Amino acid sequence: MSINQPSSVELFSGAGGLALGLANSGFKHEMLVEFNKDAVNTLLKNHDEGQSQIKNWDIQHEDVRNISFQKYKGNLSLVAGGPPCQPFSLGGKHKAFNDNRDMFPQAVRAVRESKPDSFIFENVKGLLRKNFSTYFEYIILQLSYPNISKKDGEDWESHLARLEETHTKGNYRGLKYNVVFRLLNAADYGVPQKRERVFIVGFRNDLNVEWSFPKATHSQDALLWDQWVTGDYWKRLKVAKSDRPKLNQSPEKIASRLQKKYGLFQPEEKPWVTVREAIQDLPSPKRKNDFNNHEFKDGAKSYPGHTGSPIDEPSKTLKAGDHGVPGGENMIRYNDDSIRYFTVREAARIQTFPDDYHIAGVWSECMRQIGNAVPVTLAEVVAKSIYQVIAPNRVTGGI
Known part of the structure; x- marks a missing residue:
């Protein structure tokens, strides 16, 4: 049959x-x-x-x-x-x-x-x-x-x-x-x-x-464990101590909370995937490159309520916007507080589109399509x- x-x-x-x-x-x-x-x-x-x-x-x-x-x-x-x-x-x-x-x-x-x-x-x-x-x-x-x-x-x-x-x-x-x-x-x-x-x-x-x-299959606790209990996240991605995020509480307190919750065993889920992991192998968009949709866009600004996505967390929800693109959700925030817009390719990576998949249109239209996906x-x-x-x-x- x-x-x-x-x-x-x-x-x-x-x-x-x-x-x-x-x-x-x-x-x-x-x-x-x-x-x-x-x-x-x-x-x-x-x-x-x-x-x-x-x-x-x-x-x-x-x-x-x-x-x-x-x-x-x-x-x-x-x-x-x-x-x-x-x-x-x-x-x-x-x-x-x-x-x-x-x-x-x-x-x-x-x-x-x-x-x-x-x-x-x-x-x-x-x-x-x-x-x-x-x-x-x-x-x-x-x-x-x-x-x-x-x-x-x-x-x-x-x-x-x-x-x-x-x-x-x-x-x-x-x-x-x-x-x-x-x-x-x-x-x-x-x-x-x-x-x-x-x-x-x-x-x-x-x-x-x-x-x-x-x-x-993934959890925030597993990511925090990877970052602040074992430190494997920073080693794996080769992130220097000077390039790690400034925290509202000490890494020791985070590690203590997690170890109290899980004991000696790390969470069974895999760690949440971060922006850094999603885009780490992409070249700087300011340089000429062979990736489609990977061009730098200038003009990103930060202000209260419009701060971008921290690079060592999953991004905020990418949105289409009723009247254009809401830039706060479509920016990377580095740990030195500098920001820039995601390129279309980076946003497509965050939505897990394959690299050989081309998003057609100008930046704002591409980001609208990605935000709706x-x-x-x-x-x-x-x-x-x-x-x-x-x-x-x-x-x-x-x-």
């Missing part, structure tokens, strides 16, 4: 971070849909230049509202995407269901029409804000019962009530997904960035899949755990 490679369709692909992670985990992309022309330029540039992962992808520059997913019915292992997050972003206007950029209804439609084995949707931490809690419940119930669609002229609160009635009654026999969600910090999975995002994952009910989110490594970790429970079902003549 032959095994079919699990296939996927991705909506709102952006610069391709989630798509790259899915491909690395084993999924075969049948189609990517993206509306923003700059993000599409990035996808097409890598496609046309033969970047190894993307060169065979079907990239559609289209409004997802104009795409039918009927032809994939019963043939997809996964529907994925990051519906535009501005309606829920902590840095946006918080309009949610009143914002015409809310594309969750289209994500639900894609699931309803294609009936995939599973789905994965990623969004900003702001989706879990208290004032969005009812609407978030609405999103989860729509994804749980995608065939119970909104009627013409029905407001979302009335639709929510119907979904709640179906859910509590408990005898629904139509298309149903078992849905879970979790707030994940990318740094806990080996990404050199403190980036919290909500992941929503669902499996079709008839598959009887047992699944949970992957356990964190899903870290490739985090996407791969989550998607691989989904792949492992879905792939065995993908046999000829199977589901």
